[in-house]
Structure formats: C-alpha cells, structure tokens
Amino acid sequence: xxxxxxxxxxxxxxxxxxxxxxxxxxxxxxxxxxxxxxxxxxxxxxxxxxxxxxxxxxxxxxxxxxxxxxxxxxxxxxxxxxxxxxxxxxxxxxxxxxxxxxxxxxxxxxxxxxxxxxxxxxxxxxxxxxxxxxxxxxxxxxxx
Numbered sequence: 001x002x003x004x005x006x007x008x009x010x011x012x013x014x015x016x017x018x019x020x021x022x023x024x025x026x027x028x029x030x031x032x033x034x035x036x037x038x039x040x041x042x043x044x045x046x047x048x049x050x051x052x053x054x055x056x057x058x059x060x061x062x063x064x065x066x067x068x069x070x071x072x073x074x075x076x077x078x079x080x081x082x083x084x085x086x087x088x089x090x091x092x093x094x095x096x097x098x099x100x101x102x103x104x105x106x107x108x109x110x111x112x113x114x115x116x117x118x119x120x121x122x123x124x125x126x127x128x129x130x131x132x133x134x135x136x137x138x139x140x141x142x143x144x
Contacts, residue, residue, distance in 0.1 A: 063079055
C-alpha cells in the first residue's frame with residue numbers, strides 16, 4: 001500500500017488514507033462501471049450527430065451525459081422508460097460528452113445532464129439538470 005503523499009507519479013497528494021480494505025480495492029468502484037446502453041436509447045457520436053439527430057424524420061431527445069455524473073445515472077432509467085413508451089414517436093439519443101465534445105459545445109451544454117429536444121433538425125426545448133420521472137415525462141409530452 002502506498003502511503004499518502006509518497007506516490008512518485010501523483011501530481012497531488014491527500015493526507016487521508018482510503019477506507020476501502022486493500023483486499024477489496026481491486027474490485028473497482030461504482031464510477032468505473034460503465035452505464036449500460038439500452039435497447040431503446042441510441043448512442044450518438046459527434047460523427048453521427050448530423051445524421052442521427054439533425055437528419056431524423058421525427059423528434060429526437062438528446063441526453064448529453066457523462067459516466068461520472070451521478071444525476072445522469074439517476075435519470076437514465078426514466079429516459080429508458082420514456083424511450084420505450086414513445087417507440088415510433090420519439091428517438092432518445094445519448095451523447096457522452098467526454099467522448100464527444102463537439103456536439104455539446106455546439107449547443108451550449110455547460111452542465112449535465114442536459115436534455116435537448118430536436119424537431120426537424122432544430123432544438124425546440126432544453127432542460128438542464130435531472131428531473132423526477134413524472135416531471136420528465138410531462139416535459140417530453142408537452143414538447144413533442
């Protein structure tokens with residue numbers, strides 16, 4: 001075990017020690033676990049944004065998120081439910097901002113989660129921050 005402040009490759013040091021037992025440290029943390037994509041949401045990249053979102057025939061709800069973002073993880077099940085309930089009427093797309101920085105920059109995303117609803121290639125509604133499932137469903141239905 002490395003003592004605090006003695007790591008030769010660390011830029012910062014912390015005077016506290018980790019409270020995770022050393023035999024459990026190798027199992028990984030929750031942050032390291034990837035948020036699974038679902039069958040109802042569509043992963044979108046900077047390279048596919050124009051085709052998948054701006055060129056879509058129907059409305060597209062884009063979730064700008066990151067794996068390390070707690071509120072993003074909290075609304076993921078609600079977004080999955082919205083996507084499942086609106087199959088054929090609405091596409092729910094997910095853009096990982098860490099892997100795809102151009103699209104969020106283009107649309108002024110400064111906090112996550114940010115939801116932007118696109119229709120006919122234009123943003124028509126924007127929501128910054130997590131919403132409870134009922135409020136999310138109401139926001140979506142009021143804008144599509």
